[in-house]
Amino acid sequence: MEKVIFLEEGADLDALSSAYGLLLIYPESSIFKPKHLSRRASEVFRDFRHLFRIREDLPQEFDLILADTHHYEVYLEEFKGKVKDIIIYDHHPAHMAGVKGKVQQVGSTTTLVVEELMERNMDISPVSATLLSFGIYEDTGFLSYEGTTSRDARALAWLLEKGADLRIVRKYLSDTLSKEQIDMLSKHLQSIESLFFNGKKIVIATLKAEEYEPDLLRIIYDLREVRDSSALFVIVSAGYKTYVFGRSLRGELDVNKILEHFGGGGHTFASATKLEGAHAERVKSVLTSLLEGKRVALKVKEVMTSPPFVLHQDTGISDAILELSQRNFAGAPVVDDAGKLVGVIYKKSLVRALKHYPEGRVRDFMLEEFHTLTPEDFIWKAEEILSRYGEKLIPVVEGDRLVGVITRLDLLYSMRQQTAYLKAYERKIKLPPHIEEVGREIGIIAEGLGFKAYLVGGVVRDILLGKEVWDVDFVVEGDAIKVAELLAQKHKVEFHPFPEFGTAHVKVKGLKLELATTRRETYPHPGAYPLVEYASLREDLLRRDFTINAMAVSVNSQDFGTLIDYFGGLRDLKDRLIRVLHPLSFVEDPVRILRALRFAGRLGFKLSKSTERLLRSAVSLGAISSAPKGRIMNEVRLALREERFLEILELYRKYQILAEIFKGITWSPKLEKKLLRLRDIITWHKIEFPKEVMDYGWVYLLVLLEEMKEEEGMAFLRDISAPSWVRETYKIMKRGSKSTEKSLLEAKRNSEVYLSLKNKPLYFLLMLMTKENLKEKVKLYLEKLRFVKVNVEKFRGLSGRELGEAIEKEKMKIMDEALE
Structure with missing residues (x-):
């Protein structure tokens, strides 16, 4: 088999000398013409080219020989189907174990080749000895570099014996400067x-x-x-x-x-x-x-906040202060009726003016002389303006149109990204294949419309935790409904727009997608539903509840897969912490108290110290009672779906909100013990009957409501919009539980157990199992009695009620005889 020796781009003298030696060892070999060599190697190759067997094309099949290589996998991929065998000579063995050739730790690859010439007792010319000595001398620094071994010295000694010319070595290896x-x-x-x-x-x-x-x-x-x-x-x-x-x-x-x-x-x-x-x-x-x-933001357009929040020049001082405070902004651009930029206003100026001119307008106190930037300006121009002139924000204009605003905070994020000694807030993550495919499609559609799109929220958190995800949220800096419409057209599926919210739902390849336009939210009063405005990605993430839910992943082609984490969500995910994004989070939206505990229970996380303090403070101020009951009940419904609902319930109790939610429930050691028994029973049921898929959270809820008066329990179930079968089970529990328990306790025969539990809801049976004196009988019913079958052929000629009674009688006979 013909052999071809390859030299890597920029190969040095050690590689060239090794390749020459391999030509001596393998007479059927030749060197594929190198494109570029190091300066010294180029000079030697130029002057001794006549001694090298060079080829400029490749045979259909060949054995590949590599000397002093670093990326042999690249060659295997490039010549797939042509390479029959691979032989490697290298003196960096860490990355190439078990290959043919000679891969050992010495000072020079040429040493390994020379040792093989010595082993074969090959007689070489002085010129060949000189060519081989180049590689050893260069890579060992004339035997002075660390890593030089006695084997390198012995190889050189042999070459000197063969007539290596040191004068020629000095000529090529000595550089001189004036x-x-x-x-x-x-x-x-x-x-x-x-x-x-x-x-x-x-x-x-x-x-x-x-x-x-x-x-x-x-x-x-x-x-x-x-x-x-x-x-x-x-x-x-x-x-x-x-x-x-x-x-x-x-x-x-x-x-x-x-x-x-x-x-x-x-x-x-x-x-x-x-x-x-x-x-x-x-x-x-x-x-x-x-x-x-890495993706590095260098232009203003890459870091500015867009669309910008603006104030009208005729807005009253008090209203302007309220608007800025709700959004946590220090200032804003000011526009006239036509939307033209006419000034910049700062909250500090308004607060001072309020004392003296409470009826004043923004136009009376705004700055009319200010700097502006264009989207194409470099961010260091913005930095100079903000630092030299003391401005806190700079409007960004495109022609006469206001398109964004850049603040000190925006520049802080970009500087974090650009400064090597600080950890960047962005990194690449690998998306699951089914999400990556759709994500790339959405990114391409968004870019075609001049928008940007991002995977966002809980789906990012779950991907980082290695969880399977099928409900996927995207946000679009632009028109999310238009992006969703084009995606639906491409896949020929329906899409459901909600223009009042700027969102749309689409089902694609088994994924439930929600696309939303990036927005900011403000709360008119604690617990109220938020007011929504279009905003930038950063503001959209800032409105979210916790840091672990405020991360995004770009699906834009230029930086696809880049994790965007402004608030340290990845760090908190690693530290297993739930952390709010700002101090008023629980006060503005008390439902977040329940969400914090739901995520803590689901994930086994803890609240950060500051978050725990803020949560306890909000609870003590009665924040839960100020939230709409519908939102509270909806959050409890979500908690009921969690596998670790009992852990969430314990957190409700720990942070003293259990009584706020389940009014009329008294927590006691007896109730806690019963709930723990129910958890064991549910675990048993999942294992024994995996096909009986159930919402076990409702069973926990029924146990919680067991001691409550029926009318109060039914009222709670109506408030939480419990399914009808839950309400019916609750009625059976309240009205028929005692009679069922009595008959079950008195049951001596299997048929009596069967009759006591026949046609009772499965949820009710699991609750009965929490009673130690009934557990085994209910277990017998669930495992065996309810599955007893009868050969109906025995009752040919019977029909209707007579047939049913005969079958039941036969079932009970089998139970009492065959199952004893």
């Missing part, structure tokens, strides 16, 4: 840094303008560290301006694509840009993030 060049380089060595991104080495040099000399770029470019890298970036700080130069050295990195983010221009191999107001270290940090493949 004294001036050495002095220049020594001043800047500390500013040159080699970094690794996705297997590529990138060199970044950061210089000051007064130190920068044109010849320095050439010297840096000639450094071994640079020549052996994939790309070089040089950042030059010149006072208020910063220049960035990019050079691709192997064609592995499109430097223009990177510098386009900074507004640069050029081509794949060379690009440059000039920035104003951006510090060199900041640019380096952003550049590093871009090379890591």
Whole structure:
């Protein structure tokens, strides 16, 4: 089988020398023409090319030989179907165990090849010995680098015996610089840094303008560290301006694509840009993030809040203060009747003005001289305005149209993202395949309309927890109903819009989708239903209840799968904490008290210290009683669906809201013991009868209501909109429980047990099992008696009532005889 030796892009002398030695070991081999070699390897290859067997095309089938490789899997994928066998020689064994060839820890790959030549007693020429010695000398630093072994020295000794010419070695391995060049380089060595991104080495040099000399770029470019890298970036700080130069050295990195983010221009191999107001270290940090493949917001349009909240110039002072306070805003742009931007107002100014001019209007105190930005401006221009002029917000305009607003908080988030030493608030996550497919479709549709779309809320939390998800929520910065309509058209399914809420429901490929337009919410008074306005993604997330439910995942093509976590939800998820987003959360919406405890019970999480304090405070202020009963009951219904309802109930009791919800219930050790027994019974029933799917939460509720007066219990069941069968079971429990218990206690025969429990609801039977003296008889009925079958052929000729009575009589006979 013909063998082909491959050299990686930018291969050094060790790789080239190894490849030459492999040509000696495998006479049927040749080297596939390398595209690019390191500077030294290029010089040696140029001068000794006549000694290498080179081919420029590949046979239909071949054995693949790799020397000093790092990505052998790439070759296997690229030549799938052609490669019959693979042979590897490498001196970095950690990532290649059990392959053919020789993979061992020594100072140089060439050493391994030379050892094989020695083992085969091959006689080589002095020129060949010199070529092989290049690799060992270079990779071991003339036997001085850490990692050099005695085996490297022995291999060199053998090559010297074969006539390796040290004069030629010195010629190619010795670099010389002039004294001036050495002095220049020594001043800047500390500013040159080699970094690794996705297997590529990138060199970044950061210089000051007064130190920068044109010849320095050439010297840096000639450094071994640079020549052996994939790309070089040089950042030059010149006072208020910063220049960035990019050079691709192997064609592995499109430097223009990177510098386009900074507004640069050029081509794949060379690009440059000039920035104003951006510090060199900041640019380096952003550049590093871009090379890591992170999405970095650099333009105002990427961080601004849009649509912006605005105040009309004729709004009264008191109303304006209330509007700003409800949204937790320090200020807002001001517009006239035509929606034209006419000023900026701050809450502090309004509060001061209220004391002296309570009847005043916003127009009387707004700032009419202010800075504006365009969506295409870089964010450091915004930073300069906010820091130099002390402004708290800047309107963003497109022509004469107000399109957004940028605040200090917006810039804080972008700086977190751009600063390498701070943990970024975004990361990539893998979506389940069925959600990823639909998510990409929604992202494409949204982008086609000029919108942005995100997976949001509880579905993100559950994906991060590894739970299966089929009900999926998306939000759209734009028109969610239009996106849902186009998605429904594509899949030829119905969609259900709700224009008053800006939402739509669609079922696609087994997924129940809700698409909502991003919005902000304000509460007119505690416990009230919120008032809704369109807003940005950040504001939409801010209106949510807890940090773990306030995360989003982008489904836009440019950053698909990026987790957006403004409030530390991922951290709280890892720490197993429930944390509210702001201090008034429970006061504004007391139903969140129940939601906090439902999530804590469901997930086995704890409340954060501050959240627990705020919850207890809200309860003590009577917040639950101020919330609409319908919303409270709806939340309790949701809790009844949880598998860990008993844990949620215990949290209700711990935080003293149980009596607020279930008025008339007295918690006692007896009740607690009964509920714990019921949990064991439910676990048994799930295991024994998995096909009998039940809403077990209602059984817990019936036990809770057992000691309550019937009319009070029925009233509660009506308030919570309990299903009719629950209400009927409750009536049986209240009216017929004692007679059933009595007959069951007196039952001596299996048939008597059967008659006592026949036609009773299953929920009622599970409740009866909580009574220790009845448990075994109910269990007998559920496991055996209710399944007794009769051969109806014995009763041919009978019909109607006579047939039924005969069958029942036969059943009881079987029970009493066969099941004794």
